[in-house]
Amino acid sequence: EKLGLGRPALPAEIAAWDVAVLPDGTGLPEGSGDVATGDEVFAEKCATCHGDFAEGIDNWPVLAGGEGSLKDRRPVKTIGSYWPHLSTVWDYIHRSMPFGAAQTVTPDEAYAITAFLLYSNGIVEDDFVLSKENFTSITMPNADGFYPDDRAESEYATFSGEACMTDCAAEVKVTKRAVTLNVTPTDPDGRPAGTLPNPDPVVEAAVAEPAAPETTAETTTAAAGPDPALVEAGAKVFKKCAACHKVGEGAKNATGPMLNGILGRAAGTVEGFKYSKAMADAGAAGLVWSDENLHAYLSDPKGFVKRNKMSFAGLKSKDDIDAVIAYLESAGG
Amino acid sequence: TPDPLITEVQDWASSFGDPVDATPYGMPIRFESQVVRRNVEWLTESPVSSINFTPIHALEGTITPQGCAFERHHSGAIELSKPDYRLMIDGLVETPLVFTYEDLTRFPRETRTAFCECAANGGMEWGGAQLEGCQFTQGMIHNMEYVGVPLRLLLEEAGVKPEGKWVYAEGADASSNGRSMPLEKAMDDVLVAFYANGEALRKEHGYPVRLVVPGFEGNMWVKWLRRIGVYDQAVESREETSKYTDLMPDGRARKWTWVMDAKSVITSPSPQAPIYHGKGPLVITGLAWSGHGKVTRVDVSLDGGKNWQEAELTGEAQSKALTRFRLNIDWDGSELLLQSRAVDETGYVQPTKDALRAIRGTNSVYHNNGIQTWWVHENGEVENVEVA
Known part of the structure; x- marks a missing residue:
C-alpha cells in the first residue's frame, strides 16, 4: 500500500x-x-x-x-x-x-x-x-469567548426550504448607496476602477483617447542620473525598507517617513511625521542626509543616531547601501 | 452609410501580423488592459500583508486565469524553487517523512476544479453598500482546475497514529501562515497541488506547491506548503483565533467556521460593467458557488427581490466549484434592481444581507454571503445599493 x-x-x-x-x-x-x-x-x-x-x-x-x-x-x-x-x-x-x-x-x-x-x-x-x-x-480573559461553528443548528434551517418566487415583498426601496461613501478606487475619468470601455463607441466618437504615458522616456535618458543597474539592485534591497517607508509619486508617511527628496534634506523634517526626539534633535543640530551620512546611518542606524526609533538593524553590505541610495535618488528625486 | 471598416481594406487584412514567437508566453492583447487584479489601498497598512481582487466583472465562463486571480499574502509572495522545495509530515505519525518536489510527482494524481474564496469576501459590506463594483465587493474568489496528490496518500505514507485527530498545514513564507483542520477533511478531498489550469502554479498562488481545501475558506489553502503536522488538538494559531473567527452580537465568537456557504453575484451588468447598448436584448450573467456541494438553482430578480425567475445554469455544475448562470431578457430601458440568489444541493437558499445581520450583527467580518443588489439606471450606469 x-x-x-x-x-x-x-x-x-x-x-x-x-x-x-x-x-x-x-x-x-x-x-x-x-x-x-x-x-x-x-x-x-x-x-x-x-x-x-x-x-x-x-x-x-x-x-x-x-x-x-x-x-x-x-x-x-x-x-x-x-x-x-x-x-x-x-x-x-x-x-x-x-x-x-x-x-x-x-x-x-x-x-x-x-x-x-x-x-x-x-x-x-x-x-x-x-x-x-x-x-x-495563565488564563486569558476571553478564554470562554469562543464556540465551534454552529451554523448547521442556528442558521441552516432558517435559510433552507422553498424560496418565494412572486410577490415576495410589498414595496422595495433603496436604503443604502455605496456612492455616498465615495471610498471606491477610481480611474482617471472618475468611474470605478476597471470599468469596462464601451465596445461599440459610435455615439461616443468624440471622446478622446487617453494620452499614452510617454513621460518615462525622458527621465530614463536624463543625463547624470543613477546607474540603472544599480537602481534595479536598489529596488530589491528596498524591499527590506518598504514595509515602513514609501517612496515615489504620491508616497505618504507610513510607519516611517516617506522618502521622496531624502538626499540633501535635513534629518527629521518630513512634514506630518512624528519623529523620535533623537531624530528631530539631530536635524535641528544640522544633520543633513548627504550621501555620506546616509551611508553611515544605513550601516548602523542605532549607532549613528542614538535612540532614534527606526527598528532596523542596518545593511551589512556597502554594495546594498550604494544600491538603495541610488534607488531612492531615482524613485524619489 | 456603408461602414468603412467593411468597405475599405484594413491594414490587418493586407499586411502581416506578429510572427510566431513574438511572445513565447503570451499576455492578453493590449485592448484588455483593464482586466487586471486591483486592490483597495486603504484596507491594509502594507502591500505585503494585503489582498487584491479578481476582475470578475470582466470574466466569463467559470475558470479564473491565474494571472488575474486574487492574491492574499501575509508576508509577500516568495520565490521558492522546485530544487529548494521540501515538505515535512510530522507529529502523531508512525514515520515522520520529508518529501522533495519530485517525490510528490511520483504519487498518484487527481484533478479537481475548486473555488477558493477568502473568508472576508464581501466583508466590507457588513455595514452597508460600500464599494462600487463586483470586483471589489465579491472579487476575493477564483476558480481553477488543480492537479496534485491527495493529502490522504501522503498521510497514509507517514501512517497517522490513532490519537491523531487534527492536521495542521503551514507555509514556508515569513508569515508561516498555519491552519488546523479535522483529520476527516484532510483524508477527504484535500489536494497537495502543483498545477493549476494546466500549468505550474504561479508564484503568487504558492509555487511550487499549495494546499487545495475544497469548500473551505481561502486562508486554509496554505501556499508554499512546507509542513503538515498531525496533532490531537487544534493548534489555535493566530490565523484561527485572532483572525478568521466570527464575532457575534453577544460578544462571543464562532470559531472553526471553515465552510463557505452558498452565494452568487451578477457579474454583468454591474458598476464596472455598465450597459452601453441601450434597451433591447440584454444578457445578465453571474457566478454562483457553494462550499457544501453543487449549486442546483440560481434565481434572478429584476425588482429588488419582489419577483424572481430561474436563470439558466451553463455547463455541468461541479461540487465546490464556480457555476455560471445567465438570464437573457428584453430590457425596456427602465430602472432595475438586480439580484441573484443561489440554492445548493443541501436545500440552502442564499439569504439577504439583512437576514444574516439579524443573526450575526455587523461585526463578524467574515462569511458575508448575503444577496447583492445592483441598481441599473435608465442610462445603463449601475450602482451598488441595498434595498429593504
Whole structure:
C-alpha cells in the first residue's frame, strides 16, 4: 500500500520546522522572560508598528486594551480582549514576528515580550516572570469567548426550504448607496476602477483617447542620473525598507517617513511625521542626509543616531547601501 | 452609410501580423488592459500583508486565469524553487517523512476544479453598500482546475497514529501562515497541488506547491506548503483565533467556521460593467458557488427581490466549484434592481444581507454571503445599493 516515497525526517529537521506551540503548552521550549525585559525588547523590535504601549500605530494591530468592547459598535479586538489562548501569542511572536524579520526572536525574548503584553493588558503585575513552567497557569480573559461553528443548528434551517418566487415583498426601496461613501478606487475619468470601455463607441466618437504615458522616456535618458543597474539592485534591497517607508509619486508617511527628496534634506523634517526626539534633535543640530551620512546611518542606524526609533538593524553590505541610495535618488528625486 | 471598416481594406487584412514567437508566453492583447487584479489601498497598512481582487466583472465562463486571480499574502509572495522545495509530515505519525518536489510527482494524481474564496469576501459590506463594483465587493474568489496528490496518500505514507485527530498545514513564507483542520477533511478531498489550469502554479498562488481545501475558506489553502503536522488538538494559531473567527452580537465568537456557504453575484451588468447598448436584448450573467456541494438553482430578480425567475445554469455544475448562470431578457430601458440568489444541493437558499445581520450583527467580518443588489439606471450606469 505504501509507495516508499520520501525519507524519514531527522530529529534536527523536525526541531527546526516544528516549532508550533499548542494551547496545552505542547511545543514550548525551555526559557523565561520578565516584563521589564519584554518592555525593552518590545520597544526595539515591535513598537514601530504596535506602539510603545502596544496601542498600535496607524492601522497596525492594537495589542492591548479593548476589554469589554466586544459587543460595541466598533469592538477593539486585542490580545487581552479577544485572544483565547496565551500559546497563540507566544507562537506567533516566535514564528512570525517581527514583520519582515520573522524567526529572529529567541525563546527567552518571546517569553519576555509575551510577559510584557500580559502586563500591558492588565493580566499580570510588573514584576511578573513568564516561563515554560508557569505558562499554562495563565488564563486569558476571553478564554470562554469562543464556540465551534454552529451554523448547521442556528442558521441552516432558517435559510433552507422553498424560496418565494412572486410577490415576495410589498414595496422595495433603496436604503443604502455605496456612492455616498465615495471610498471606491477610481480611474482617471472618475468611474470605478476597471470599468469596462464601451465596445461599440459610435455615439461616443468624440471622446478622446487617453494620452499614452510617454513621460518615462525622458527621465530614463536624463543625463547624470543613477546607474540603472544599480537602481534595479536598489529596488530589491528596498524591499527590506518598504514595509515602513514609501517612496515615489504620491508616497505618504507610513510607519516611517516617506522618502521622496531624502538626499540633501535635513534629518527629521518630513512634514506630518512624528519623529523620535533623537531624530528631530539631530536635524535641528544640522544633520543633513548627504550621501555620506546616509551611508553611515544605513550601516548602523542605532549607532549613528542614538535612540532614534527606526527598528532596523542596518545593511551589512556597502554594495546594498550604494544600491538603495541610488534607488531612492531615482524613485524619489 | 456603408461602414468603412467593411468597405475599405484594413491594414490587418493586407499586411502581416506578429510572427510566431513574438511572445513565447503570451499576455492578453493590449485592448484588455483593464482586466487586471486591483486592490483597495486603504484596507491594509502594507502591500505585503494585503489582498487584491479578481476582475470578475470582466470574466466569463467559470475558470479564473491565474494571472488575474486574487492574491492574499501575509508576508509577500516568495520565490521558492522546485530544487529548494521540501515538505515535512510530522507529529502523531508512525514515520515522520520529508518529501522533495519530485517525490510528490511520483504519487498518484487527481484533478479537481475548486473555488477558493477568502473568508472576508464581501466583508466590507457588513455595514452597508460600500464599494462600487463586483470586483471589489465579491472579487476575493477564483476558480481553477488543480492537479496534485491527495493529502490522504501522503498521510497514509507517514501512517497517522490513532490519537491523531487534527492536521495542521503551514507555509514556508515569513508569515508561516498555519491552519488546523479535522483529520476527516484532510483524508477527504484535500489536494497537495502543483498545477493549476494546466500549468505550474504561479508564484503568487504558492509555487511550487499549495494546499487545495475544497469548500473551505481561502486562508486554509496554505501556499508554499512546507509542513503538515498531525496533532490531537487544534493548534489555535493566530490565523484561527485572532483572525478568521466570527464575532457575534453577544460578544462571543464562532470559531472553526471553515465552510463557505452558498452565494452568487451578477457579474454583468454591474458598476464596472455598465450597459452601453441601450434597451433591447440584454444578457445578465453571474457566478454562483457553494462550499457544501453543487449549486442546483440560481434565481434572478429584476425588482429588488419582489419577483424572481430561474436563470439558466451553463455547463455541468461541479461540487465546490464556480457555476455560471445567465438570464437573457428584453430590457425596456427602465430602472432595475438586480439580484441573484443561489440554492445548493443541501436545500440552502442564499439569504439577504439583512437576514444574516439579524443573526450575526455587523461585526463578524467574515462569511458575508448575503444577496447583492445592483441598481441599473435608465442610462445603463449601475450602482451598488441595498434595498429593504
